[in-house]
Amino acid sequence: MSELTREQVRHVAKLARLDLSDDELDRFTGQLAGILDHAARVSALDTDGVPPTAHPFPMVNVLRPDVVKPSLDRDEVLACAPDARDGRFRVPRILEDEA
Amino acid sequence: MTPPEPSTPSTPSAPTTPSETDAPDTIEVGLDGHADGWELVVGLEVHVELATATKLFCGCANEFGQEPNTNVCPVCLGLPGALPVLNELVVEYALRVGEAFHFDVPAQSVFARKNYFYPDMPKNFQTSQYDEPICLGGHLDVDGVRITITRAHMEEDTGKTTHVGGGGRIHDADFSLVDYNRAGVPLLEIVSEPDIRSSEQAKAYASELRATLEAIGVSDVKMEEGSMRVDANVSVRRRGSDGFGTRTETKNVNSIRSLGRAIEYERARQIEVLEAGGRVVQETRHWNENDGQTHSMRSKEEAYxxxxxxxxxxxxVAPTPEMRAAVRAAMPELPAARRDRLVAAWAITERDAAALLGTPGLADYAEAAVSALEALEALEALAVDGARGGSPRDIVNWVNGEIAGHLNETGSSPAALSLAPAALAELVGLVAAGTISRNQAKDVLGEALADGRRPARIVTDRGLAQVSDESSLGSVIDGILAANADAVAEYRAGDDKARKKKRGFFMGEAMKALAGQGNPQVLNRLLDEKLEGNG
Structure with a gap:
């Protein structure tokens, strides 16, 4: 059984900007531990000589020519944003106060 | 104000840079306590914006200075369901870099998501490369010292944030505005090993790197406009020690000169901290050009x-042998070879050649001017007695002197000069032909740089042309000698000192009669001939 702690789950949630309740923390700690157990079983297999898979499709070099295509209309783009000003996206203050 | 770390993206070089993984927290401070007991250790991370028509993963235009948010699409805005497709020219550019800096290009490289929350990337991650970059283990030789380049990888640039309120400072801002035109613009990040031991060496490395990137045509390498951004990882250690001190990363360095200043400042600051018994904090610092200091960004970088x-x-991405061969076959001349060629072909000094290659576009400008000079076939026909032929060296002297000075003063680039290379050749031709003196040429050059008139036109407009015509000058001298027969007699009877004095008098009279526009070389020769009775 994985040794995942509630604190680790809280940290991961914070990195993902998720605000979890205590109940959710308990629930997700159990679920995540199950997922990690599964990953641990895969990790335990002998994979010497097996190249890591970067992508499930056996394809490389999917490229496009360097040719300009039309961009979106700015008004339409900004209409999707919660707030805009002077042709730009307006976002809340970026740095939190040092606590 | 540059926002904190994420907005000038740099994949941490932790896997490859020992100073990050093995750094001790403190350095033992010895008793002698002198700065010369310390050794500087520098590694540079250089981000280069690639000169493509489109962004890294979408067909939006890669253009500087457009109206905000006009070069955006579902891909670079990170809209749901949008799929990136790699720009083939970026791969070619990366392979050129691989070739120019002697990198290994692994059989396969992959992109990775670098996750962080910061509004300069609408996707909440930056697409970069991590453990499988396109280039590994290169080097650049700088003044006989080999600097190892750890890696070069492809990644996308971020958007531009503007902070509103609180004087535009991120810490006090009420809110920020974001323009995503730059989001998704292709970058190459080129990371050196901490092999650099002085600020001069750091400047030389950055300058040679810039000249090389310019030569292979992958970027316009404008540090002032941010198309080449150099971040300096700086630490100090006790001389003789082979461990690494705690480093800081200095950003916002906008010129090669500032790079040297910022490194020197950091060196002195860190030594002061350590000698006072303190610890250097591993952090990102921001170079301020105005006060000449680095300042802590005070961001919670360690939390990332x-x-x-x-x-x-x-x-x-799996570069094929064909792709690599095509790039190799098309490699242009690199800076070291170009310097050697110019030194040999133009009979200029290494120092002059290095100066030409040290400013983007300057060597191209000089070469264009020399070609134009060689094309001035009329030059020989124009040349009069005593005039030396215009040479590439004359061009180089103007370019590294007055023109480089003008570029420094105005912050302009050679390509933007109102004096075309052919016009500089014309100026050198005018001096060589004796039409104007070198001093007059300086004034003419100043005017040509200011208003773009051709040098020949300025000479005409200002009536500057020297009189070099022998019969005109001869008759002026004849007139003066005839009007001063006594002085001529005294000259002929006098000793060397008296002769010299009289000769100066005749020369002065002749110049006065010619309103200062007589060709002094021709006048001197004619005067000698006539005084010795041969004329």
């Missing part, structure tokens, strides 16, 4: 945990 993972929406 980028959780890199392979980008599922992009398949690996």
């Amino acid at each position: 945990d980028y959780r890199y993972f392979p980008e599922p929406d992009l398949v690996p």
Whole structure:
């Protein structure tokens, strides 16, 4: 059984900007531990000589020519944003106060 | 104000840079306590914006200075369902870099997501490369010292944030505005090993790197406009020690000169901290050009945990032998070879050649001017007695002197000069032909740089042309000698000192009669001939 702690789950949630309740923390700690157990079983297999898979499709070099295509209309783009000003996206203050 | 770390993206070089993984927290401070007991250790991370028509993963235009948010699409805005497709020219550019800096190009490289929350990337991650970059283990020789380049990888640039309120400072701002035109613009990040031991060496490395990137045509390398950004990882250690001190990363360095100043400042600051018994804090610092200091960004950088993972929406890049061969076959002349060629072909000094290559576009400008000079076939026909032929060296002297000075003063670039290379050749031709003196040429050059008139036109407009015509000058001298027969007699009877004095008098009279526009070389020769009775 994985040794995942509630604190680790809280940290991961914070990195993902998720605000979890205590109940959710308990629930997700159990679920995540199950997922990690599964990953641990895969990790335990002998994979010497097996190249890591970067992508499930056996394809490389999917490229496009360097040719300009039309961009979106700015008004339409900004209409999707919660707030805009002077042709730009307006976002809340970026740095939190040092606590 | 540059926002904190994420907005000038740099994949941490932790896997490859020992100073990050093995750095001790403190350095033992010895008793002698002198700065010369310390050794400087520098590694440079250089971000280069690639000169493509479109962004890294979409067809939006890669253009500087457009109206905000006009070069955006579902891909670079990170809209749901949008899929990136890699720009083939970026791969070619990366392979050129691989060739120019002697990198290994692994059989396969992959993109990775670097996750962070910061509004300069609308996707909440930056697409970069992590453990499988396109270039590994290169080097650049700088003044006989080999600097190892750890890696070069492809990644996308971020958007531009403007902070509103609180004097535009991020810490006090009420809110920020974001323009995503730059988001998704292709970058190459080129990371050196901490092999650099002085600020001069750092400047030389950055300058040679810039000249090389310019030569292979992958970027316009304008540090002032941010198309080449140099971040300096600086630490100090006790001389003789082979461990690494705690480093800081200095950003916002906008010129090669500032790079040297910023490194020197950091060196002195860190030594002062350590000698006072303190510890250097590992942090990002911001160079302020105005006060000549670095300042802590005070961001919670240590809290970042980028959780890199392979980008599922992009398949690996596997440069084929054909792709690599095509790039190799098309490699242009690199700076070291070009310096050697110019030194040999133009009979200029190494120092002059290095100066030409040290400013983007300057060597191209000089070469264009020399070609134009060689094309001035009329030059020989124009040349009169005593005039030396215009040479490439004359061109180089103007370019490294007055023109480089003008570029420094105005912050302009050679390509933007109102004096075309052919016009400089014309100026050198005018001096060589004796039409104007070198001093007059300086004034003419100043005017040509200011208003773009051709030098020949300025000479005409200002009536500057020297009189070099022998019969005109001869008759002026004849007139003066005839009017001063006594002086001529005294000259002929006098000793060397008296002769010299009289000769100066005749020369002065002749110049006065010619309103200062007589060609002094021709006048001197004619005067000698006539005084010795041969004329």
